[in-house]
Amino acid sequence: MFDIDILGSLMPDPITMLAQLMATGILLLVFKKYLWAPVSDFLQKRADVAQQALDDAYQAKEEALEKQEQAKQQLQDASEKAQRIIERSENEAKKIKSQLLSDAQNQAKLKIEQANSQIELQRRELQSNIRKEIVDVAMLVSERLMHDKIDETFDRDVIQTFLKDVDKS
Amino acid sequence: MSKIANRYAVALFELAVEEDQIDRYQQQLAWIKEVFHDDTVFQFFTSIKVDKLKKKEMLSTIMQDQVDQHMISFLMILIDKKRVSFIKAIADQFHSLCNKHYNIQEGYVYSIRKLSEQEHKEIEDAVSKKLNSTVKLKNYLNPHLIAGVKVVVNDTVIDASYQAQMSQLKAQLLKESR
Numbered sequence: 001m002f003d004i005d006i007l008g009s010l011m012p013d014p015i016t017m018l019a020q021l022m023a024t025g026i027l028l029l030v031f032k033k034y035l036w037a038p039v040s041d042f043l044q045k046r047a048d049v050a051q052q053a054l055d056d057a058y059q060a061k062e063e064a065l066e067k068q069e070q071a072k073q074q075l076q077d078a079s080e081k082a083q084r085i086i087e088r089s090e091n092e093a094k095k096i097k098s099q100l101l102s103d104a105q106n107q108a109k110l111k112i113e114q115a116n117s118q119i120e121l122q123r124r125e126l127q128s129n130i131r132k133e134i135v136d137v138a139m140l141v142s143e144r145l146m147h148d149k150i151d152e153t154f155d156r157d158v159i160q161t162f163l164k165d166v167d168k169s
Numbered sequence: 170m171s172k173i174a175n176r177y178a179v180a181l182f183e184l185a186v187e188e189d190q191i192d193r194y195q196q197q198l199a200w201i202k203e204v205f206h207d208d209t210v211f212q213f214f215t216s217i218k219v220d221k222l223k224k225k226e227m228l229s230t231i232m233q234d235q236v237d238q239h240m241i242s243f244l245m246i247l248i249d250k251k252r253v254s255f256i257k258a259i260a261d262q263f264h265s266l267c268n269k270h271y272n273i274q275e276g277y278v279y280s281i282r283k284l285s286e287q288e289h290k291e292i293e294d295a296v297s298k299k300l301n302s303t304v305k306l307k308n309y310l311n312p313h314l315i316a317g318v319k320v321v322v323n324d325t326v327i328d329a330s331y332q333a334q335m336s337q338l339k340a341q342l343l344k345e346s347r
Binding site: 162 | 280281316318329331332335339342
């Protein structure tokens with residue numbers, strides 16, 4: 001049977017371990033002395049670049065958001081403006097329509113009034129002409145009758161009446 | 170033309186007033202007007218072909234026994250001044266001046282028949298009284314009057330005819346029927 005010192009094998013050799021520790025310490029010192037600063041600088045630069053990129057991206061995002069907000073606002077304004085224009089146009093159109101209707105109604109009313117007054121005028125003229133005609137005929141008949149009836153004696157009486165009237169006045 | 174005639178008429182009228190011969194001059198001028206009413210006489214005295222002396226001789230022959238010497242002299246002046254063509258206008262103007270002097274107004278009375286002398290005089294008297302001047306009227310016939318008379322003296326019209334009454338009645342009827 002094999003006699004194997006397992007426990008002894010498992011335990012490190014203190015000298016070796018010390019040497020290793022010293023080597024590791026030397027390595028650490030060398031590393032710190034020659035590599036730490038450049039690596040740190042490099043890492044710092046990388047970190048700065050990354051941070052800058054992040055900041056830029058953040059700022060770009062902020063700006064984009066702001067612009068989006070502005071665009072949204074502008075769109076809103078444009079929409080409101082367009083709405084106002086439409087409303088104004090509608091109002092204007094309604095006003096014009098109302099005015100046109102009113103004018104047309106007034107004109108129609110005026111024409112009707114004119115036609116009525118024309119009709120009334122013509123009616124009165126016709127009535128007047130008829131009356132004149134009747135009076136003319138009556139006068140003509142009367143004059144003819146008088147011509148037939150009036151004699152010299154009557155004429156003398158008329159002249160005497162005239163003389164009395166002149167004398168009185 | 171009337172201004173020239175008026176000038177001569179006024180001069181002659183002033184002479185007539187001065188001599189107190191207005192009626193006489195008026196009668197003589199009326200007679201002269203009648204004489205010159207004849208076309209032959211008028212053309213003879215207004216013709217430029219006839220010599221003035223011949224005209225004067227002829228005038229003296231015609232007028233000598235009919236009119237005064239003053240009147241003949243007046244006509245001679247008209248011949249000299251070539252104003253004989255104005256003689257009718259001068260006579261009319263003189264007549265107007267006489268009427269003005271005597272406050273006489275002339276006019277017309279229209280009737281449907283010839284008025285009797287008495288009616289004529291009565292109308293003249295009545296109108297004279299109304300117009301406060303002596304009115305002399307000439308009678309003209311107008312059958313359209315129907316009856317009565319219409320007197321016209323210058324701007325005054327007195328219409329007492331039945332025609333006027335009918336016109337008034339007609340106007341009234343037309344007015345009332347409106």
